[in-house]
Amino acid sequence: MTICKQIVEALSDLSIPEKAAFFPRFFKTGKGEYGEGDQFIGVIVPEQRKVAKEYFSKISLEELSGLLSSEIHEHRLTALFMLILKFEKTKDQIVKDEIVEFYLNHLKYINNWDLVDSSCYKILGRYAFENQKESLLKELSKSDQMWHKRIAVVGTMYHIKKGSSELTKEFVIQNLHHPHDLMHKANGWLLREMGNKNEDELIAFLNLYYKKMPRTCLRYAIEKLDQSVRQDYLKGRI
Structure with a gap:
């Protein structure tokens, strides 16, 4: 099982149906609204942070790209939490440069x-x-x-x-x-x-x-x- 699939399954296990129904209204995903078309599985932020903390050191930027480009909102947010942890934990300037370039190259998913x-x-x-x-x-x-x-x-x-x-x-x-x-x-x-x-x-x-x-x-x-x-x-x- 790939690490991205592990993360996706971990988030799926944490989904709450009531939240999955509520979030699209909260984040304005209707036609013509600012979050039009965004999809949710209903995972709350504290749980996403726990998943990010568990996996951030194990996932590469290349693998993280697949998660950050997901149509599922919680996949993208968890990917960003992992990217933040990678940035904050490293002292290597080259790695920081790579993370910033990665962030800028994925702006269309930070939406x-x-x-x-x-x-x-x-x-x-x-x-x-x-x-x-x-x-x-x-x-x-x-x-x-x-x-x-x-x-x-x-x-x-x-x-x-x-x-x-x-x-x-x-x-x-x-x-x-x-x-x-x-x-x-x-x-x-x-x-x-x-x-x-x-x-x-x-x-x-x-x-x-x-x-x-x-x-x-x-x-x-x-x-x-x-x-x-x-x-x-x-x-x-x-």
């Missing part, structure tokens, strides 16, 4: 918000920060693909954790008026994280741009501010 948000800053964002290769994120932010843009801005989470917010602000401004609500949420979320590190920096940014922001973005960005301050922004009193 829902949980797949993006679980992986991009832990692999691509960290790599860009540690190797001064922000150009990788900048190219994605300019892409016509919405998931690429989300990968770019959420990828800056690693920069924020290290105290650097300039790239986050650049991407938020660049895609401030993107038509999709998922980008508004991502932009607001990253601004909120920036504020968690430096509230004064968030306030300064909001004072310049809050009246131009989609409402969803603003609500996410101000979520951790004092109630009175949030109301001032929501009512345009600043």
Whole structure:
């Protein structure tokens, strides 16, 4: 039995029919929705992480490619969890380079918000920060693909954790008026994280741009501010 088949069978054994019925609605897989056509078997994330931890050191990138290109959502997410573990556990720069190249070559399969948000800053964002290769994120932010843009801005989470917010602000401004609500949420979320590190920096940014922001973005960005301050922004009193 191939290792991919072992992983597929392990996930199948963990499937929950009720979750398999619920996830397509939760991840918007209907016609015309952002996750159109995605398929689920009903495995919860903690169980996927356990499977990833068991198999990540045993599977090659070539084998991982088959799992990451699966039509089953949980196969792809588990593959990404394994890829993250491979990246975090190695100290070999050549291996890290290969993992990042692999990630970039499989972007078309990283096509829902949980797949993006679980992986991009832990692999691509960290790599860009540690190797001064922000150009990788900048190219994605300019892409016509919405998931690429989300990968770019959420990828800056690693920069924020290290105290650097300039790239986050650049991407938020660049895609401030993107038509999709998922980008508004991502932009607001990253601004909120920036504020968690430096509230004064968030306030300064909001004072310049809050009246131009989609409402969803603003609500996410101000979520951790004092109630009175949030109301001032929501009512345009600043």
